Amino acid sequence: MKTTFLDFEQPIADLEEKIEKLRFVQDDSAVDISEEISRLEAKSESLTKDLYAKLTPWQIAQVARHPQRPYTLDYARHIFTDFQELHGDRAFADDKAIVGGLARFNGQSCIVIGHQKGRDTKEKILRNFGMPRPEGYRKALRLMRMAEKFGLPVFTFVDTPGAYPGIGAEERGQSEAIGRNLYVMAELKVPIIATVIGEGGSGGALAIAVGDQVMMLQYSTYAVISPEGCASILWKSAEKAPEAAETMGITAARLKSLGLIDRVINEPVGGAHRDHRAMSQSLKRALQDALRQVADLSPAELVEKRFERLMSYGRYKEQNAA
Amino acid sequence: MSWLQKLLPPKIKRAESAARKSIPEGLWSKCPACEAVLYRSDLESNQSVCPKCGHHQRLRARARLDLLLDAEGRFEIGNEVVPVDPLKFKDSRRYTERLSAANDDTGEADAMVVMQGSILTVPVVVACFEFDFLGGSMGSVVGERFVRGAKAALEQRLPFICITATGGARMQEGLFSLMQMAKTTAAITQLAERKLPFLTILTDPTMGGVSASFAFMGDVVIAEPGALIGFAGPRVIEQTVRETLPGGFQRSEFLLEKGAIDMIVDRREMRSKVAELLTLLTRQPAIGV
Numbered sequence: 001m002k003t004t005f006l007d008f009e010q011p012i013a014d015l016e017e018k019i020e021k022l023r024f025v026q027d028d029s030a031v032d033i034s035e036e037i038s039r040l041e042a043k044s045e046s047l048t049k050d051l052y053a054k055l056t057p058w059q060i061a062q063v064a065r066h067p068q069r070p071y072t073l074d075y076a077r078h079i080f081t082d083f084q085e086l087h088g089d090r091a092f093a094d095d096k097a098i099v100g101g102l103a104r105f106n107g108q109s110c111i112v113i114g115h116q117k118g119r120d121t122k123e124k125i126l127r128n129f130g131m132p133r134p135e136g137y138r139k140a141l142r143l144m145r146m147a148e149k150f151g152l153p154v155f156t157f158v159d160t161p162g163a164y165p166g167i168g169a170e171e172r173g174q175s176e177a178i179g180r181n182l183y184v185m186a187e188l189k190v191p192i193i194a195t196v197i198g199e200g201g202s203g204g205a206l207a208i209a210v211g212d213q214v215m216m217l218q219y220s221t222y223a224v225i226s227p228e229g230c231a232s233i234l235w236k237s238a239e240k241a242p243e244a245a246e247t248m249g250i251t252a253a254r255l256k257s258l259g260l261i262d263r264v265i266n267e268p269v270g271g272a273h274r275d276h277r278a279m280s281q282s283l284k285r286a287l288q289d290a291l292r293q294v295a296d297l298s299p300a301e302l303v304e305k306r307f308e309r310l311m312s313y314g315r316y317k318e319q320n321a322a
Numbered sequence: 323m324s325w326l327q328k329l330l331p332p333k334i335k336r337a338e339s340a341a342r343k344s345i346p347e348g349l350w351s352k353c354p355a356c357e358a359v360l361y362r363s364d365l366e367s368n369q370s371v372c373p374k375c376g377h378h379q380r381l382r383a384r385a386r387l388d389l390l391l392d393a394e395g396r397f398e399i400g401n402e403v404v405p406v407d408p409l410k411f412k413d414s415r416r417y418t419e420r421l422s423a424a425n426d427d428t429g430e431a432d433a434m435v436v437m438q439g440s441i442l443t444v445p446v447v448v449a450c451f452e453f454d455f456l457g458g459s460m461g462s463v464v465g466e467r468f469v470r471g472a473k474a475a476l477e478q479r480l481p482f483i484c485i486t487a488t489g490g491a492r493m494q495e496g497l498f499s500l501m502q503m504a505k506t507t508a509a510i511t512q513l514a515e516r517k518l519p520f521l522t523i524l525t526d527p528t529m530g531g532v533s534a535s536f537a538f539m540g541d542v543v544i545a546e547p548g549a550l551i552g553f554a555g556p557r558v559i560e561q562t563v564r565e566t567l568p569g570g571f572q573r574s575e576f577l578l579e580k581g582a583i584d585m586i587v588d589r590r591e592m593r594s595k596v597a598e599l600l601t602l603l604t605r606q607p608a609i610g611v
Binding site: 163164165166167169170171172173174175176178179180182183185186187202203206207210222223224225230233234235236240243244247248249250255258260306307310311313314315316317318319320 | 511537539553554
């Protein structure tokens with residue numbers, strides 16, 4: 001797969017193009033230029049490393065939305081075995097912006113739930129760009145209840161610009177669907193491990209992200225509103241999205257330092273999209289660790305600890321009541 | 323300009339506009355719905371419901387609590403919790419400046435007032451959003467005050483009521499504000515476990531992060547007439563689907579029709595309706611009103 005380069009990756013793109021040309025020349029050249037090629041490859045690698053070492057929050061938001069980034073179904077394939085996708089909310093439809101089903105994680109039965117984006121135009125439309133409607137959340141809810149019934153841990157993968165703002169979605173109770181999930185996830189009697197793998201877009205993300213362990217991939221984002229949305233409301237201009245991204249604190253590193261997530265999972269050099277397999281391996285290790293943290297808790301302890309975690313969210317001060 | 327205005331001699335037009343200007347500020351109020359000019363004291367004695375068309379005007383949190391709760395024996399909960407600026411947030415203005423300006427305008431420290439008291443002698447805890455404080459947005463303080471209200475209800479085995487009036491989450495607190503959705507909703511699960519009623523009264527407007535958390539988790543979900551209630555704002559939806567929204571979309575009457583809420587209650591009936599529902603839910607005898 002040919003890598004799609006983001007705007008800020010132009011220097012890498014130029015270098016890669018040069019390497020590509022040299023490779024082409026090498027095929028029918030008498031002179032051995034393989035040394036030159038490997039020198040350039042090393043240079044490209046270190047350039048990528050340097051560039052990715054100091055990404056701005058806005059650039060990270062671009063990486064989080066990269067069209068080649070691994071999605072839930074990619075992880076379902078690489079991390080889990082025997083994935084059996086289950087469909088529908090039993091009331092209205094099967095929302096393809098959220099996928100889920102039974103699977104095995106290291107041989108142990110579990111439930112996998114995640115937002116799903118599409119790769120090409122056709123699939124993007126099919127997946128509604130990863131923006132769920134109420135039936136998507138209700139399918140997720142059904143699967144969580146199933147997990148509870150059979151004592152299976154739940155792994156969720158968060159990757160959405162947000163819940164879909166459409167007429168039908170409103171008519172069928174988008175608010176209620178999200179609220180219901182928050183409610184049920186707060187009291188679900190099996191472990192929930194949530195990982196933000198791309199975009200964590202507001203309530204639409206949170207609706208499957210209340211968990212006992214909440215993790216984020218290194219170049220994923222998690223925010224109450226998109227940087228563009230925030231900028232157009234507070235700065236009255238979507239052009240100010242980079243500033244909004246900076247000040248809102250949307251990156252994994254920032255949110256870890258604010259105590260809002262448990263762990264940042266490192267990505268391969270240049271981002272998860274450059275090596276799905278390597279990304280899946282390190283994500284798998286992180287999921288194993290996370291599950292181990294909560295595996296020994298009784299259902300009651302689990303729910304109590306999760307409740308305490310939820311109650312601890314927020315920053316305020318207390319003063320003597322006047 | 324209408325044909326009639328065009329026909330009128332300029333003198334009459336001037337006289338008319340001068341007369342309009344001479345109305346003293348604050349004595350009269352124009353109904354935003356039917357444009358009837360109302361005597362302000364008439365409007366207030368009618369709980370800020372237009373006597374002509376029944377339009378429910380927005381109310382301040384304390385005014386609402388005054389209308390809903392009995393006058394005696396009420397006290398505030400959670401007002402010791404006040405905001406900080408966890409992200410050092412600054413757009414065109416600093417968040418701290420916005421907070422203190424909102425404080426000056428409303429006299430409130432944040433967008434929620436919680437009180438314990440009674441409704442027609444039925445004891446309750448009521449959390450009420452203050453829309454005039456940064457659009458009633460839910461940040462850490464709103465979440466924590468809500469939770470303290472729920473906790474008080476839990477400890478004393480009282481029903482908990484939330485009156486919403488909000489644009490949604492408070493952007494200036496970033497992900498902290500998003501997490502308030504999970505926090506407030508989780509608090510409700512404990513009330514349910516002890517079989518304590520949770521009622522929500524949705525007023526104009528109830529949007530975004532509040533709508534999509536506990537607002538629809540009430541055992542009974544009540545809305546005031548004509549309130550705008552929804553997940554996404556109408557403008558966002560219009561821009562997304564690129565069509566004009568149907569009339570009455572996302573209004574209380576629309577939600578009732580779609581099965582999203584239990585009932586629409588006129589503000590002037592709210593006290594007796596809420597007391598009635600609470601006694602029914604808790605198997606208490608009816609209150610003679």
